[in-house]
Amino acid sequence: MIGSPIRHSLSPLLHRTAYAVLGREDVVYERFEVPAGGLAAFLAAGEGRGLDGASITMPGKPEAFALADLRDGTAARLGIANTLLRLPGGGFRAENHDVHGIVATLRDHGVREPAVGAVIGSGATALSAVAALLDLGARQLLLTARTRTKLAPLSELARAAGARVTVVPWGDAAQVLAADVVISALALEGATGLADAWHRAGVSDVPAVFMDVLYDPWPAPLACLLGAAGSEIADGLEMLVHQADMQLRSMLGIREAPRAEMLAAARAHLADRA
Secondary structure (H helix, E strand, C coil), X not given: CEECCCCCCCHHHHXXXXXXXXXXXXXXXXXXXXXXXXXXXXXXXXXXXXXXXXXXXCCCXXXXXXXXXXXXXXXXXXXXXXXXXECCCCCEEEECCHHHHHHHHHHHCCCCCCCEEEEECCCHHHHHHHHXXXXXXXXXXXXXXXXXXXXXXXXXXXXXXXXXXXXCCHHHHHHHHHCCEEEECCCHHHHHHHHHHHHHHCCCCXXXXXEECCXXXXXXXXXXXXXXXXXXXXXXXXXXXXXXHHHHHHHHCCCCCCHHHHHHHHXXXXXXXX
């Protein structure tokens, strides 16, 4: 796992749980704190020069995409990657499994071809959320973020796919709750502020499924509010497990990772920590 900050990440637990279930004592998974701009040097001459593969979190996802020699279709589509695999002749292949993680999680909660989808927030995870909704068949998207200009890449991605986009002002963000499925890509601070505002105003029209990329603490503020109002809730831990499943398939050459055991281990860890 490479990124900054990474101390909170559950990816090491998920991967190590999979290794234990699969009996792969030959594989090691560690954390490496690498700040923005440092990924290429870390992999070429730092501690990462001997790595065969790596999970990449922010701020390294755009850098992982940029330094790769080969890229899978999703990484090429979004310009970001969360997985690097060292090629036999040198160089790296970049893959993006974030979109799969979101799609698979929403499918687990019964989402099939939503007429209208919505994304709250901007940035790499929000961009992946837009791609996931498009892949699920949404052709109308509602987008909102505190800084409207940061939504430009999300809007461009959706419109390039032929979807109709409505940018909702942050002050009217509750309008996105009219969508069939809503994904929040907000960090904890922003989610807490929005949940407080919606709690004071009251919410009545809520989506059938609400996905919150947060998983610690849980229940997250928006998930708690909308779950109580009637939405089915999907959480970021489910997304993380599906994402790790695909990373493990690429890194180990397996057909499928032990997702149930990985999810159970992560939930138990969070419960103990709480």
